[in-house]
Amino acid sequence: MDDSLNKQLERERLLNQVTTQIRQSLDLSVILSTAVQQLREFLQVDRLVIYQLNSYQVQTGDHTKDLSPELDEPDPNPEIPVPQADRHDQIHGSITYEAKSSDAIASLLDWEEADRCFAQVPEYQQYYQKSIIHCIPNIKLYYQSSPELYSILQQKQVTAQLVAPILVQKQLWGILIAHQCFSDRQWKESEQKFISKITQHLSIAIYQAQLYAQVQQQKQTLERRVKERTQALHDALLAAQCANRAKSEFLATMSHELRTPLTHVIGISSTLLRLYSQPDNFPALPLEKQKHYLQTIHDSGENLLALINDILDLSQVESGKTVLKFSEFSLQKLAQQCLHTLRDFAKEKGVNVNLQIKVDQDLFRADYRRVRQILLNLLSNAIKFTPKGGRVTLTVSRKDKTAIFQVKDTGIGISKEQQSLLFEKFQQLDSPYRRQYGGTGLGLALTKQLVELHGGSIQFESEVGLGTKFTVYIPIQPLINKSSSNYKTSLPSMYTDSPQGRLVLIEDDEETATLICELLTAAGYQVVWLMDGLTALATIQLLKPDAIFIDLHISGQDGYDIVRHLREDATTQKIKIVALTTNSDEQEQSLQFGVDKCLNKPILPNQLLNQVESLNLGDKNYD
Known part of the structure; x- marks a missing residue:
């Protein structure tokens, strides 16, 4: 009676100690290592270890509400599976905590063959999730049908063992294993119940620690986001x-x-x-x-x-509203006209201006007015920032299908600290409050935009006191005219007998509409141009075109409303619709509304014609 009472008191003391540790500490390693050591001493076993699964993840959701599950009693008549050599479950884990009675007992920490022990137990996941404690008084008798497993356990000095699962939120987290190394052992029912209570308390500690780790991680994430947001606000302020x-x-x-x-x-x-x-x-x-x-x-x-x-x-x-008007012109005459325009300005400043022409093919295709504007901006800047007696040289050359314009001066130059501001709007390299040179700071910003609008690029080299050199590369542009071999030599009339397709253009910008109409008419299409969105639907129902090109910001009626009405009407819902857009966000929105294609502004001839061709309108006969 005294021994039984002492055992009972010892069990209660150990349970209270584990419970107190769980309440006072969130350090899982301290809780588990202390519990393993004390439990081994209480059970008087030679070795007690915890095998932890690598695949365990904390379950969140509805299960997180149950932090203190009831301490269920173990099944008094468990159905213990019989090891079978021909069945193998995949299990991966490692022994993370261990307590031994003496140094003569072999250590199982970092034991690489631990997984193989559980691989011999069929359906171990389903079996252990029932909270069944597996007791083996003698491994030699029990594992007769699995000599491989018996050999592994024998090498590790296991004679008898007790295996208890540790479940966290009904998921197998790990396994508590007690080993008797030198003698058989009959595991008492009271010991099994006590171990069951210990494992359930440990599961609470594990889940509590995992939740705390999640909170810490979320706290770190929140702190990181706060820092990022603070930095973003600081950058926005700057x-x-x-x-x-x-x-x-x-x-x-x-x-x-x-x-x-x-x-x-x-x-x-x-x-x-x-x-x-x-x-x-x-x-x-x-x-x-x-x-x-x-x-x-x-x-x-x-x-x-x-x-x-x-x-x-x-x-x-x-804003994407600039439309390039391509034509064929002489590079030499363009350069000479630019120098003639700035002749008086250069004479007034006392600057010598020279011209060098290095072209084999003088004719070039681009927007003449915009290319002239590019050269005038660069030349006027070079003259303005070149002291009296200095020199400005314009060199025009051509490489394959690219025209190269180089403007070199012997002016004041640009420091490295200020070069990053060169193409910024409203930026001048001298302070506006102590201005030495005139200008708004728009010239080079506009020049860069116009060069890139042609699909070209601009580069510069500069050294303070020695001068600056700008180099502009402009590729040859497509030209739609009667002499172009890629298009019909004669423009068809509006009501030709065999057009390639009938198109309706809804656009209130005259320059854009004129360019589109000329290109499509030259390519053999009938084009009807509508400037007002209010009458568009009635006209489309009357004409029944093959495709519609529509500016979504047409005056009179919202372009999205027109698209929606066309898609809802059975007589027009199959008509191809191409939206004229200005940015990628508008493209995504228009595609969701039901348009078939999108075409960016400013309109480029090749893109327009390729887009029409991709509609596969085919040959049509019209009344």
Whole structure:
């Protein structure tokens, strides 16, 4: 009676100690190592280990609510599976905790063959998930049908063993194993019940530690996101400050550039008005003086117009509304005209301007006006920043289908610190508050945009005090005209007998619509151009075209509403629809609304014709 009572008290003490550790500590390694050591001493076994599965993952969801499951009693009559050599379950894990009675007992930590023991037990997952404790008094008698497993256990000094599963949220986390190494052992029912309670308390500790680890991980993730968000806000603040400085510089720049010519215009015109309103009080102005005044007003007006045009051009290019108009022209004549335009400016600055032509094929195809604008911007900048007596050289060459324009000067140069700002809008390399040179800072930004609009590139090299060299590469552009061999030599009439297809264009921008109509008509299609979205649906139902090209921002009616009506109407739902878009986000939205294709603005001839060809309209006969 005394021995039984002492055993009972010892069990209660050990349970209380494990429970206290679980409540006081979230360090799983401390809880498990202490529990293994004390449990081995209580059971008086030679070795006690925990085998942990590598595949265990903490289960989240509804099961997480049950943090303290009831301590179920073990099954008094378990159906113990008989080892079979011909059945193998896949199991992967390792022995992570161990307690031994003496150093004479072999250690099983990092034992590589541990998996093979469980591979001999059929359906071990289903078996252990029933919380069944597996007791073997003598392994020699029990594993007679599995000599391989018996040999492995014998090598590790196992004579009798007890195996108890550790379940965490009804998932097998690991296995508690007690070994008797030198003698048989009959495992008492009270010992099995006690071990069952211990494993269930350990499962609570494991799950609690796993939840704590999840919380810590989420806390670290949250801290990382807070740092990232803080950094993003800091970057946004810096960007806002930079934008504010850029705005201040822009306002200072524009106020200077606009005020100067406006002062000339208003001041001189006011003087002339006073002179001619009171001719008796003022002497007559000499003819040369009058001419000088008028010339000053004219030049100031042209400067203002140039400033406004630069702003409008850059705005149109960035918004995708600029349409290139390709034509064939002479590279030599283009260069000569640019130098002639800037001849007086260069003479006034005392700068020598030279021209070098290195082309075998002089004719080139591109947007003449835009290429001329590119060269004028580069040449005027080079002249402006070159001191008196300096030299500016324009070199024009051609390599295969690419025209190369090089503008080299002997000017002030650009420092490495300022080179990153060269193509930024409203940026000048001298401060707007201590300006030495005029300009809005738009010229090079617009130049870069126009070059890239042609599919080309611009590069530069510069050294302070020695000068700067800009190199522009512009590929030859496609040309649609009567002489082009890729297209019909004669434009078909609007009601030709055998067109390639009948198309409707819904576009309120005249330049874009004209370009599309000319290209498609030259390619052999009938094109009807509609400028108003309000009458589009009725016209489409009347014409029954093969395809529709529609600007989604057409005036009069929302383009998405037109597409939706076309798709809902049985008479028009099979018509091909191509949306004219300006960005990728708009493309995705239009495809969801039911358009078949998307075409980016600005319209490029090759892309337009390839898009029409991909519709597979085929030959049609029309009434």
